[in-house]
Amino acid sequence: MWSNDPMAATVYDICIVGSGFGGGISAYALTQLGLKVALLEAGGRLRAGVDYGHHLKPWEMLERRLAAGFTSPVDSAWDLREKDHFTGVGDRPDHGWLKALGGRSLCWAGHSLRFGPGDYKRWPISYDDVAPYYTRAEKFMGVYGYKDGLWNMPDGAFSKGVPMRCAEMMLKRGVERLKKKGARMEFVAQRKAMLMERHPSGRPLCHFCGKCGGCCVDAKYTSANTPIPAAMRTGRLTVLTDAAMTRILKTQDGRLVTGVEYTNSKGQTERLMAKALVLSCNSIETPRQLLLNNLANSSGQVGKNLTSHFGVHVIGVFNDLIDRRAPNDEGTGYYHSLLTGLYWDEPSKEFENTYQVQCGAGLLPWRLVSTPRGYGSAFKKSVYEENAAQAGMNMQGTLVQSPRKFVDLDSDKKDRFGQPRVRVHLHYEDEDIRMAQDAVNRCEEIIQAGGGRVVATPGRIDASKLIIDYNHWVGTTRMGTDPRTSVVNTDGQSHDVKNLFVGDASVFPRYPEKNPTLTNVALSWRMAERLAEKMKRGELA
Amino acid sequence: MERRDLFKIIAATPVLEAGQALAQHQHASTTGPFPGETGYKMKFLTSAEEPVIDRLADIIIPADSRSPGAHDARVVHFIDLFAHYGGPAIQQRWRDGVAAVETESKRRHGKAFASLDRAAQEAIVATMASNEGNPGTALEHFFALLKQRTLDGFRYSRVGLDAYFGYKGDIPSREFVGCNHPEHQRV
Ligand SMILES: Cc1cc2nc3c(=O)[nH]c(=O)nc-3n(C[C@H](O)[C@H](O)[C@H](O)COP(=O)(O)OP(=O)(O)OC[C@H]3O[C@@H](n4cnc5c(N)ncnc54)[C@H](O)[C@@H]3O)c2cc1C
Ligand code: SF4
Numbered sequence: 001m002w003s004n005d006p007m008a009a010t011v012y013d014i015c016i017v018g019s020g021f022g023g024g025i026s027a028y029a030l031t032q033l034g035l036k037v038a039l040l041e042a043g044g045r046l047r048a049g050v051d052y053g054h055h056l057k058p059w060e061m062l063e064r065r066l067a068a069g070f071t072s073p074v075d076s077a078w079d080l081r082e083k084d085h086f087t088g089v090g091d092r093p094d095h096g097w098l099k100a101l102g103g104r105s106l107c108w109a110g111h112s113l114r115f116g117p118g119d120y121k122r123w124p125i126s127y128d129d130v131a132p133y134y135t136r137a138e139k140f141m142g143v144y145g146y147k148d149g150l151w152n153m154p155d156g157a158f159s160k161g162v163p164m165r166c167a168e169m170m171l172k173r174g175v176e177r178l179k180k181k182g183a184r185m186e187f188v189a190q191r192k193a194m195l196m197e198r199h200p201s202g203r204p205l206c207h208f209c210g211k212c213g214g215c216c217v218d219a220k221y222t223s224a225n226t227p228i229p230a231a232m233r234t235g236r237l238t239v240l241t242d243a244a245m246t247r248i249l250k251t252q253d254g255r256l257v258t259g260v261e262y263t264n265s266k267g268q269t270e271r272l273m274a275k276a277l278v279l280s281c282n283s284i285e286t287p288r289q290l291l292l293n294n295l296a297n298s299s300g301q302v303g304k305n306l307t308s309h310f311g312v313h314v315i316g317v318f319n320d321l322i323d324r325r326a327p328n329d330e331g332t333g334y335y336h337s338l339l340t341g342l343y344w345d346e347p348s349k350e351f352e353n354t355y356q357v358q359c360g361a362g363l364l365p366w367r368l369v370s371t372p373r374g375y376g377s378a379f380k381k382s383v384y385e386e387n388a389a390q391a392g393m394n395m396q397g398t399l400v401q402s403p404r405k406f407v408d409l410d411s412d413k414k415d416r417f418g419q420p421r422v423r424v425h426l427h428y429e430d431e432d433i434r435m436a437q438d439a440v441n442r443c444e445e446i447i448q449a450g451g452g453r454v455v456a457t458p459g460r461i462d463a464s465k466l467i468i469d470y471n472h473w474v475g476t477t478r479m480g481t482d483p484r485t486s487v488v489n490t491d492g493q494s495h496d497v498k499n500l501f502v503g504d505a506s507v508f509p510r511y512p513e514k515n516p517t518l519t520n521v522a523l524s525w526r527m528a529e530r531l532a533e534k535m536k537r538g539e540l541a
Numbered sequence: 542m543e544r545r546d547l548f549k550i551i552a553a554t555p556v557l558e559a560g561q562a563l564a565q566h567q568h569a570s571t572t573g574p575f576p577g578e579t580g581y582k583m584k585f586l587t588s589a590e591e592p593v594i595d596r597l598a599d600i601i602i603p604a605d606s607r608s609p610g611a612h613d614a615r616v617v618h619f620i621d622l623f624a625h626y627g628g629p630a631i632q633q634r635w636r637d638g639v640a641a642v643e644t645e646s647k648r649r650h651g652k653a654f655a656s657l658d659r660a661a662q663e664a665i666v667a668t669m670a671s672n673e674g675n676p677g678t679a680l681e682h683f684f685a686l687l688k689q690r691t692l693d694g695f696r697y698s699r700v701g702l703d704a705y706f707g708y709k710g711d712i713p714s715r716e717f718v719g720c721n722h723p724e725h726q727r728v
Contacts, residue, residue: 055711058697059575062619066626073697163719169726176728207713320725330710331717365696365706373673375601375666375688383692384607384705 012038012238013535015260015274017245017289020103021517022504022524023280024223025137029528031236035535038272039228039237040262042244043099046106048225052077053216055209058366074366076213078107086284086422087410091463093426094470095284101241102224103282104471105517107213109333110192110220111358112143112518116152118344119512124481125490127154133522141221141521142199145191152344153514159197164189165329167361167391167452168337170318174450175339185442186341190358193221193518194332201226210330210364243270246417248277248293250497256541257295257500263417276499276531276540280524283506287407287476288422290487296477296494301487303407305478306425307511309469311355311395312436315369315456316447321389329362334392336360339446340513351435355397356513357443363388370455386455391447395439396469398511400431407476424473428463437461472516474508491534492527499540503527576618577698585625585632586617590639592655594620597642598691600659600666608705611695619694638683642669645680 013035016023027039046052054061058073065073082097098104114134117127131154137143138156146161164172175187194206194215203226206219218225231237242265249259249271259273279286287303290296339357348354369390372382399405404427409420440461444454458465480486483495488507494500503524505516534540574580586594595617604610611617624635645665646654654662669684676682695701702708720726 057575057699057711058702059577059619059699060573062576062697063622063626066622071693162717163721166720166722166725169720169722173725173728180728205715207715208717209711209713325707327707327709328712328714331719336719363706363708364710365702365708368692368696371689371692375670377603377605377607380602380605380607380610380705 010273011259012036012272012274014038014276014278014531015040015272016278016280016503017260018042018103018280018282018285018504019101019223019228019239020280020282020504021105021223021520022282023278024102024105024227025140025521025524026278026280026503026528027231027237028227029525030532031231031234033529033532035236035532037231037237038274039231039239040243040245040260040272041101041103041239041241043101043103044241044265045224046077046080046100046102048106048214048218049216052080052106052214053211055211055216072366074211076107076211078213081107085415086424087413089423089425090404090427091466091468093424093468095422095424095473096471097282097285100224101228101239102222105222106224108220108222108471108517109212109335110194111335111515112138112141112145112191112193113338113514114154114156115512115514115519116150116154116344118152119510119514122510124479124486124509130519130522130526133526134518137518137521137525141193141226141518142195142197142201142203143191143193143518144196146189148186148188150186150188150341153340156191158191159195159199161189162192162196162332162336164337165331165361166321166324167316167318167389168359170320170450170452171316171337171339171359171361171391171393171446172450174446174448174452177449178446184341184345185339187337187339187359190332190336190338192332195219201230206332208328208331210333212333240264240272244417245281245289246419248289248295249273250293250295254295255497257497276501276535278501278503278528278531280503282504283473283476284407284422284424286502286504286506288409290477291409292419296487296496296500298496299484299487301478301485303476304403305401305475305509306405306407306473307399307401307475309396309472309511309513310399310428310432310436310466311397311469312440312458312461312465312467313395313456314393314440314443314447314454314458316391316393316443316450316452317370317386317455318389318391318450318452320451322385324388326363326388329364331362334360334362334364334367335394339393339443342442342513348435348438350438351431352400353398353435353511354513355395355435355439357439358394358396359391360394361391390455391452393443393446395436395443396513396515397432397435397439398513399426400429401475402427402429404429426468428466432466433461433463436466474505474511474516477502477506478509479507480509491530492523493530493534501527501531576622576694577615577700581615581618583618583621585635586621590635591617591621593639593642594635594687596655596659596662597666597687598694600663601688601691602695609700611691614695614698614700616691616694616698619697620690623690623693634683634686637679638686641679641683
């Protein structure tokens with residue numbers, strides 16, 4: 001039976017708020033298990049190849065892009081993101097929010113890496129608890145990759161891998177040479193959620209255009225192109241777009257949630273009642289909603305333990321490659337390779353966490369990384385040669401969690417519904433700076449060991465040179481077994497309000513160097529199954 | 542509750558091969574003439590400024606054995622667009638920059654830049670480029686802007702993309718070849 005009219009069902013089994021990675025997979029898992037689900041999304045629908053992801057020539061695109069305030073002729077779903085929706089405090093924090101059906105899954109780069117057994121040592125659940133969900137998630141999303149046999153970034157259910165480019169092989173050469181001298185690290189090809197083989201979702205195969213910030217044909221996994229359509233086909237999912245939740249409704253004693261209030265596209269307030277609520281608003285908006293509604297915070301930990309990835313870039317040029325003709329380096333986006341395995345076996349004495357380095361290469365006219373000095377024919381020659389022979393190394397390290405990194409409410413600035421905006425507090429610690437310095441030194445060493453020369457480097461690091469990854473925030477509703485020190489339990493269920501669940505990366509209690517999304521999807525899937533079991537056993541009423 | 546607020550998703554489309562899918566996806570409507578094409582109408586640069594920028598750009602990226610240059614690519618059209626949409630402050634930098642070049646030309650040769658022979662024009666560009674990375678004079682500051690936008694216009698032009706870069710990246714492929722050179726793979 002189809003259930004696309006909210007009026008038809010006065011009380012849903014579940015209301016999910018947010019249709020990004022966490023919300024999309026939760027909707028899929030819960031409807032597969034027979035539950036009636038309403039999915040609320042603040043944004044509208046954006047269509048691949050129509051609203052973003054145009055394959056026009058740059059000279060055809062340029063004027064309309066300049067007129068819209070952009071300088072690049074290549075468009076991406078990310079261009080449509082929210083601006084000025086939060087208050088940053090400290091070292092230039094930022095926050096990414098794409099308000100649309102699918103959230104930031106529309107514009108993500110697809111990197112899909114498992115966290116490993118070593119990473120889960122500091123979690124209240126183990127790698128083995130999550131491993132089956134990783135396998136399912138990889139199959140469902142369509143992740144490609146090679147089997148690398150790395151203990152702390154385990155192989156998964158991959159479709160066929162995508163190879164590295166020439167300059168990335170030079171970096172690998174540098175890594176292998178340094179390993180012979182005792183360095184402990186690995187250099188492998190990337191793993192991404194883009195279709196290399198036919199897939200049950202019916203998404204088309206990737207055609208290697210490299211414009212993955214908004215895949216024009218939906219070859220890249222998004223919540224909007226895979227789990228949400230599949231959930232719709234069960235007839236048990238109602239999707240409400242342009243519906244921003246503005247309040248969480250509770251029972252009088254505050255022990256249970258009963259539904260939500262939201263504002264529709266006409267600015268009218270509506271109510272939606274449900275037996276359980278899943279928040280998948282993202283790691284900044286989910287804690288904001290809990291704080292606004294004074295909910296699930298007996299531990300005082302909502303908004304705390306904030307962490308993300310941060311980094312710096314180093315670029316090298318390899319003289320061995322300057323003569324190469326490079327007609328098509330696009331591939332599946334810039335990064336085809338990864339430096340990893342750093343400090344897995346023996347932690348650094350200088351910093352608590354570790355980093356990985358996403359590496360890319362190639363002659364990409366949209367993304368010239370090197371503009372040599374001079375002009376005339378010599379300049380023209382070196383623009384080609386240096387860019388054909390360049391490799392870029394982008395550090396992605398984990399910020400140390402500290403009391404100076406957190407999320408709270410801004411009592412001065414309000415959003416369009418008159419509610420306090422969120423404040424994001426970021427202050428780099430010395431430890432963060434030491435990690436970035438270690439990464440810069442290592443990248444320079446690898447480039448040189450591979451036979452290259454460093455053409456761009458931040459050199460000596462201070463906080464002003466660090467770049468925050470504003471799409472990788474996690475930790476703000478951390479999971480744990482002790483209700484005094486954590487917000488949700490190991491099933492993603494609030495310790496305080498038993499029919500309230502969190503399905504996004506804010507539940508991560510610790511953060512390795514790896515990208516968050518595959519784990520977000522795996523954990524949200526796991527959460528959804530636990531929720532369904534508890535509901536069927538009558539434990540949520 | 543407005544029914545319009547509800548959104549129904551169309552069931553997933555059948556499997557398409559890569560090229561097919563690309564061919565089928567809807568292209569946004571386009572209207573030419575585009576920069577680089579005959580019939581492009583200048584939006585910002587005056588008829589006196591246009592030949593000056595055209596020549597300056599062509600000295601920065603000249604035609605040579607590798608490929609045609611900035612003049613052939615009509616980089617001046619691209620610079621016109623960058624300036625037009627750049628807002629008043631950027632527009633003023635272009636206007637002042639051309640004026641500074643004209644002043645220098647009059648000072649050295651007593652005539653307009655466009656009427657100098659190419660060698661004399663190149664000598665002025667050499668002066669403009671003399672402190673790249675650490676500009677001091679108005680001419681040196683203008684060189685930085687001019688060079689960046691010349692390169693941008695060139696790499697976004699048909700001539701730049703096809704003849705200079707030999708770019709094939711926007712042609713759908715079934716396979717990504719990657720590095721297939723054994724010599725690159727030896728440690
Ligand atoms: C350019 C880019 C590249 C990236 N690349 C990678 C990568 O390669 N690998 C990786 O692992 N990660 C990547 N990420 C990060 C990844 O996209 C995010 O970590 C992820 O999207 C978080 O998922 P989420 O579901 O928690 O949040 P989101 O994707 O932000 O989704 C949350 C949704 O909730 C909605 N919402 C919020 N509040 C409300 C409300 N009150 N009412 C109704 N709806 C609401 C939002 O509109 C949004 O649609 C990238 C991100 C970007 C932007
Ligand atoms: S490279 Fe593949 S995944 Fe990326 S935008 Fe192109 S078709 Fe989509």
